[in-house]
Amino acid sequence: MSSSMNKEALHFGAGNIGRGFIGALLAESGYHVTFADVVEKLINALNEYHSYTITILDVDPEEPRKEIRNVSGVMSNDPVALNKAIVDADIITTAVGPNVLRIIARSLAAGITARRKAGKEYLNIIACENMTGASSHLQNEILKHITDEEDKAYMEEYIGFPNCAVDRIVPPVDQAALGGNILSVGVEAFFEWIVEEPAFKGPRPEIKGMKLTDNLVAYVQRKLFTLNCGHAITAYLGYLKGYQTVDQSLKDRQIEEVVHGAMLESGAALCKKHGFDFEEHKKYIEKIMKRFRNPYIKDDVARVGREPLRKLGPADRLVGPTKMCLEYKLPYRNLTKGIAAALHYDNPEDKQSVEVQNKIKEKGLESVCEEVLQFPRDSDVTKQVIESYNELKALKKQTV
Numbered sequence: 001m002s003s004s005m006n007k008e009a010l011h012f013g014a015g016n017i018g019r020g021f022i023g024a025l026l027a028e029s030g031y032h033v034t035f036a037d038v039v040e041k042l043i044n045a046l047n048e049y050h051s052y053t054i055t056i057l058d059v060d061p062e063e064p065r066k067e068i069r070n071v072s073g074v075m076s077n078d079p080v081a082l083n084k085a086i087v088d089a090d091i092i093t094t095a096v097g098p099n100v101l102r103i104i105a106r107s108l109a110a111g112i113t114a115r116r117k118a119g120k121e122y123l124n125i126i127a128c129e130n131m132t133g134a135s136s137h138l139q140n141e142i143l144k145h146i147t148d149e150e151d152k153a154y155m156e157e158y159i160g161f162p163n164c165a166v167d168r169i170v171p172p173v174d175q176a177a178l179g180g181n182i183l184s185v186g187v188e189a190f191f192e193w194i195v196e197e198p199a200f201k202g203p204r205p206e207i208k209g210m211k212l213t214d215n216l217v218a219y220v221q222r223k224l225f226t227l228n229c230g231h232a233i234t235a236y237l238g239y240l241k242g243y244q245t246v247d248q249s250l251k252d253r254q255i256e257e258v259v260h261g262a263m264l265e266s267g268a269a270l271c272k273k274h275g276f277d278f279e280e281h282k283k284y285i286e287k288i289m290k291r292f293r294n295p296y297i298k299d300d301v302a303r304v305g306r307e308p309l310r311k312l313g314p315a316d317r318l319v320g321p322t323k324m325c326l327e328y329k330l331p332y333r334n335l336t337k338g339i340a341a342a343l344h345y346d347n348p349e350d351k352q353s354v355e356v357q358n359k360i361k362e363k364g365l366e367s368v369c370e371e372v373l374q375f376p377r378d379s380d381v382t383k384q385v386i387e388s389y390n391e392l393k394a395l396k397k398q399t400v
């Protein structure tokens with residue numbers, strides 16, 4: 001550690017979760033937080049103001065606004081400055097999106113070599129992304145750039161990659177309406193950050209609001225297959241029916257029923273797999289429905305539905321719980337409706353949506369189910385997805 005009075009955190013991604021959640025917890029726990037990002041105006045603002053405001057978008061928040069201080073920025077594509085930040089760091093976190101982990105891995109590998117040469121010891125790198133095993137994935141990506149045996153041994157001994165589950169809804173906000181600047185961020189009051197205890201190397205960091213567990217997979221899947229599953233289905237059905245936001249979409253009874261039904265289906269499988277109590281799990285679902293309906297949060301369905309190819313991946317929020325239902329021979333009718341809605345997601349501004357639509361046109365739906373969802377051809381689950389897809393076509397015609 002740099003010194004007990006001056007702890008250094010480096011956080012990749014000065015976006016919504018970076019500023020609105022992880023960076024803020026680190027700063028409130030006494031770290032000086034350096035944000036690394038590729039957006040120059042964000043980095044310039046961080047270096048000009050060294051602080052920003054968080055507004056709590058909720059009913060009667062205890063503390064409606066918070067000032068986050070002791071922050072600065074570094075361009076992620078400035079190798080010298082970034083390397084110094086990696087060497088100086090006592091902890092590194094990320095919230096850049098799962099696809100960007102591969103990109104930052106090269107700089108992290110160079111920084112790890114530099115730490116070894118500088119005689120630095122323990123460091124933990126926590127990838128705070130909506131993905132099972134995000135930190136382990138980052139570790140593997142970093143290892144692809146580490147060829148020196150000494151560096152490999154150093155990384156094995158000193159660099160920890162605890163996985164985590166990260167939960168707080170941080171939507172895009174109208175910063176002018178919040179009376180702030182480019183750094184201002186609006187968040188719901190709720191937050192949960194659960195980190196894999198056994199994977200830490202060296203002393204555990206003390207971070208306000210960070211909870212430790214030795215059963216992380218259960219918590220990541222509980223969150224991804226419940227909240228993110230319901231969120232994604234709301235977004236895709238909402239988009240299909242012409243709604244702008246999550247709360248608007250859920251006022252539609254047809255959508256609400258499928259979303260709630262899908263979360264109950266994934267819940268039944270999660271309880272079988274991880275031993276959660278079903279009654280407790282139902283309360284967890286109700287709380288999530290309430291969070292989705294938060295009238296102070298206007299979360300765009302295009303943000304929640306972003307990158308459908310990632311969200312349709314075999315271990316992600318839609319196919320992952322469906323496979324779990326298949327494993328335990330449980331119903332999955334609403335989940336397949338959600339998958340079908342994602343396959344309909346046709347937003348020219350989202351590159352992955354365009355890619356999915358082109359794939360369907362070129363190869364046909366059944367091939368896409370096989371290639372993207374990794375469901376076998378002619379299986380019952382593929383048939384259900386196709387059936388729901390065709391039903392939703394009619395819905396699309398009614399509403400457009």
Ligand SMILES: NC(=O)c1ccc[n+]([C@@H]2O[C@H](COP(=O)([O-])OP(=O)(O)OC[C@H]3O[C@@H](n4cnc5c(N)ncnc54)[C@H](O)[C@@H]3O)[C@@H](O)[C@H]2O)c1
Nearest residue numbers: 013014015016017036037038076095096097129130169170
């Ligand atoms: N917003 C939420 O409600 C929420 C909640 C929980 C988890 N997450 C997860 O957090 C992650 C980030 O989501 P977000 O909503 O904050 O997205 P965001 O787009 O607001 O932020 C991502 C940031 O990463 C930056 N970035 C891109 N490439 C980079 C690079 N090479 N180096 C450094 N920075 C780079 C972007 O410029 C952007 O500022 C995602 O994995 C998401 O699933 C989001």
Ligand SMILES: O=P(O)(O)OC[C@@H](O)[C@@H](O)[C@H](O)[C@H](O)CO
Nearest residue numbers: 130166167168169170228231304
């Ligand atoms: O960030 P994504 O694209 O994986 O998913 C979109 C939303 O579901 C997500 O950002 C939630 O708001 C968040 O996971 C709440 O904790």
